[in-house]
Amino acid sequence: MTVGAFARRHRYRPLEALPWVAALAAAIVFPSYLPLGSQILATILFALSADLVLGYAGIVTLGHAAFFGTGAYTAGILAANGWGEPLTGLLAGALAAGLVGFLSGLVVLRTTGLTLLMQTLVVATLLHEAANKASSITGGDDGLQGMDVWPIFGIFRFDLFGRTAYAYCLVVLFVCWWLARRLVHSPFGRSLTGIRENIRRMHAIGAPVVHRRLVIYTISAALAGVSGALIAQTTSFVGLTSLSLDRSGTVLIMLIIGGVGQLYGAFIGVPLYMVAQDRFSEIDPVYWYFWIGLLMVVVVVFARGGVLGLFDRFRR
Amino acid sequence: MTDTLAAAVSILFHGTALAMVLYLISVGLSVTMGLMGFVNLAHGVFAMLGGYIVAGLMSRLGVPFVIALAAASVATALASVVVERLLYRRLYGADDLDQVLLTMGLIFMSVAGATYFCGPLTQPMHPPRWLSGEVDLGFRSFPAFRSFLILCGAALVTLLWLGLERSRVGVQIRAAVDSLRMAQSVGINTSRLFTLTFALGSGLAGLGGALGADLLAIEPTYALENLVYFLIVVAVGGLGSIRGPFVAALVIGIADTGFKYLLPELGAFFIYALTMVILLWRPRGLFGRTA
Numbered sequence: 001m002t003v004g005a006f007a008r009r010h011r012y013r014p015l016e017a018l019p020w021v022a023a024l025a026a027a028i029v030f031p032s033y034l035p036l037g038s039q040i041l042a043t044i045l046f047a048l049s050a051d052l053v054l055g056y057a058g059i060v061t062l063g064h065a066a067f068f069g070t071g072a073y074t075a076g077i078l079a080a081n082g083w084g085e086p087l088t089g090l091l092a093g094a095l096a097a098g099l100v101g102f103l104s105g106l107v108v109l110r111t112t113g114l115t116l117l118m119q120t121l122v123v124a125t126l127l128h129e130a131a132n133k134a135s136s137i138t139g140g141d142d143g144l145q146g147m148d149v150w151p152i153f154g155i156f157r158f159d160l161f162g163r164t165a166y167a168y169c170l171v172v173l174f175v176c177w178w179l180a181r182r183l184v185h186s187p188f189g190r191s192l193t194g195i196r197e198n199i200r201r202m203h204a205i206g207a208p209v210v211h212r213r214l215v216i217y218t219i220s221a222a223l224a225g226v227s228g229a230l231i232a233q234t235t236s237f238v239g240l241t242s243l244s245l246d247r248s249g250t251v252l253i254m255l256i257i258g259g260v261g262q263l264y265g266a267f268i269g270v271p272l273y274m275v276a277q278d279r280f281s282e283i284d285p286v287y288w289y290f291w292i293g294l295l296m297v298v299v300v301v302f303a304r305g306g307v308l309g310l311f312d313r314f315r316r
Numbered sequence: 317m318t319d320t321l322a323a324a325v326s327i328l329f330h331g332t333a334l335a336m337v338l339y340l341i342s343v344g345l346s347v348t349m350g351l352m353g354f355v356n357l358a359h360g361v362f363a364m365l366g367g368y369i370v371a372g373l374m375s376r377l378g379v380p381f382v383i384a385l386a387a388a389s390v391a392t393a394l395a396s397v398v399v400e401r402l403l404y405r406r407l408y409g410a411d412d413l414d415q416v417l418l419t420m421g422l423i424f425m426s427v428a429g430a431t432y433f434c435g436p437l438t439q440p441m442h443p444p445r446w447l448s449g450e451v452d453l454g455f456r457s458f459p460a461f462r463s464f465l466i467l468c469g470a471a472l473v474t475l476l477w478l479g480l481e482r483s484r485v486g487v488q489i490r491a492a493v494d495s496l497r498m499a500q501s502v503g504i505n506t507s508r509l510f511t512l513t514f515a516l517g518s519g520l521a522g523l524g525g526a527l528g529a530d531l532l533a534i535e536p537t538y539a540l541e542n543l544v545y546f547l548i549v550v551a552v553g554g555l556g557s558i559r560g561p562f563v564a565a566l567v568i569g570i571a572d573t574g575f576k577y578l579l580p581e582l583g584a585f586f587i588y589a590l591t592m593v594i595l596l597w598r599p600r601g602l603f604g605r606t607a
Binding site for chain 2: 054060062107110111113114115117118119121122125126129130133245246249252253256260286287288289290292293294295296297299300301
């Protein structure tokens with residue numbers, strides 16, 4: 001890449017409008033699938049947040065559901081206890097998840113590799129246990145029910161067909177994506193890539209590595225919290241699975257299917273995964289796991305970089 | 317006073333039994349981690365496979381328990397060689413992420429495969445007649461099967477340590493864990509060593525899974541549910557260490573049993589909290605090398 005190309009890489013390209021055009025087109029073409037569509041949009045945000053730590057900072061985590069679930073339960077518990085205002089609910093979800101991210105990051109990010117992986121998993125397992133045991137607040141195994149989410153701005157009521165929910169998710173996703181895009185193209189974001197590529201050199205040139213990893217971990221956790229809060233508000237339900245290893249694992253899969261560290265992997269991987277799951281898991285959820293497992297093995301062994309990687313290879 | 321003592325003895329006994337199972341399963345994971353730097357989340361699949369083989373051989377074919385155990389560990393070791401040669405080998409030295417995804421994929425496939433072949437229910441594990449009931453040790457009696465489990469575990473651990481300490485292969489493994497490149501330069505066939513170690517670790521895991529079937533129930537989600545336990549034992553023990561995971565397994569096994577006995581409501585929390593505290597104090601684990 002020439003210097004000019006480096007200088008231009010943060011500029012918006014026409015292709016970047018594609019996900020948004022596709023999201024609007026999908027809403028018009030498949031109006032009966034809007035509830036699934038909103039879930040896909042919210043999950044894209046979750047995968048995007050995971051991409052920030054995984055793809056940019058190179059922190060491999062098996063516990064990202066901890067933040068998703070914290071956001072979901074925060075928004076859910078607020079709405080179930082008389083505060084159903086959606087935007088402050090999102091904010092509360094983001095703050096709570098960010099706090100969990102910051103505090104756990106203080107401990108977890110001191111280690112590397114398998115130990116780090118294990119600790120992220122332990123944090124999520126701890127929260128899962130806590131949510132399970134505190135059933136008077138969270139509903140435990142049955143999940144949190146009885147949420148009353150107010151209309152957005154007091155005007156837009158969440159309707160039965162999921163139109164409001166879809167628009168709401170789309171706008172929130174857009175704002176978060178814009179923030180994330182600014183973030184990764186900022187000097188801060190560049191230094192994260194540096195940390196991923198060569199952590200010792202970044203230490204050597206005096207970059208505050210520990211601090212930066214903690215910051216991105218916290219931001220990513222907050223975004224994951226927003227995503228969880230979105231799903232809680234639009235489905236009026238929070239279950240224990242929102243904190244499970246299953247969710248932490250599948251978000252990695254969705255991301256790897258799309259492509260890691262490119263900001264757009266989430267936009268490709270999540271719809272592919274969730275639409276396929278919607279189609280196949282009706283037939284048999286158990287076999288779904290088999291095929292998704294096989295797909296992961298094949299992707300890792302033969303198609304590193306996911307769909308975006310294949311696309312890059314094809315272009316070259 | 318006697319009640320407290322009885323409770324303490326009981327916690328120690330059952331905690332040690334759990335520790336044996338955790339160690340047998342996790343030691344292979346620790347060594348492969350130290351030797352090849354491979355994050356093998358699917359290690360629990362081999363333990364589960366061992367459990368299924370023993371349960372199947374005993375209930376369907378009426379094979380005696382001890383023979384079924386031996387068959388299970390051999391079969392698991394052989395299966396692991398196939399997986400290692402076909403898949404793992406390609407990812408030595410690759411990103412953590414790729415290894416995590418590959419092995420998560422294998423876990424998912426194992427969940428579906430186990431459900432397909434054996435159904436979604438927990439496999440019943442009936443100990444043979446000579447191991448059911450209790451053994452009387454004079455001052456009190458213990459369940460025979462768990463006593464057998466502890467004795468078996470202790471014997472295997474002793475054999476393993478002696479083997480690694482005294483045998484030629486053991487020396488080679490320790491050398492390769494210390495410095496892979498140096499080991500290669502002095503002419504050790506590390507590729508064959510990897511496969512051998514992997515098979516040994518998986519065989520032990522299969523044995524551990526089968527022996528510990530009444531502690532960690534054999535069901536399709538086995539590898540997913542118990543993953544955190546195995547990872548804790550390895551990380552707390554120190555990657556690549558052989559004795560570290562043993563100490564870690566004892567700490568985790570006894571603490572877990574104790575907390576769950578004393579505070580059944582909050583039992584599981586303490587073990588995770590304890591893990592975090594130990595790693596705050598020693599990020600490389602109890603016996604990890606400070607590099």
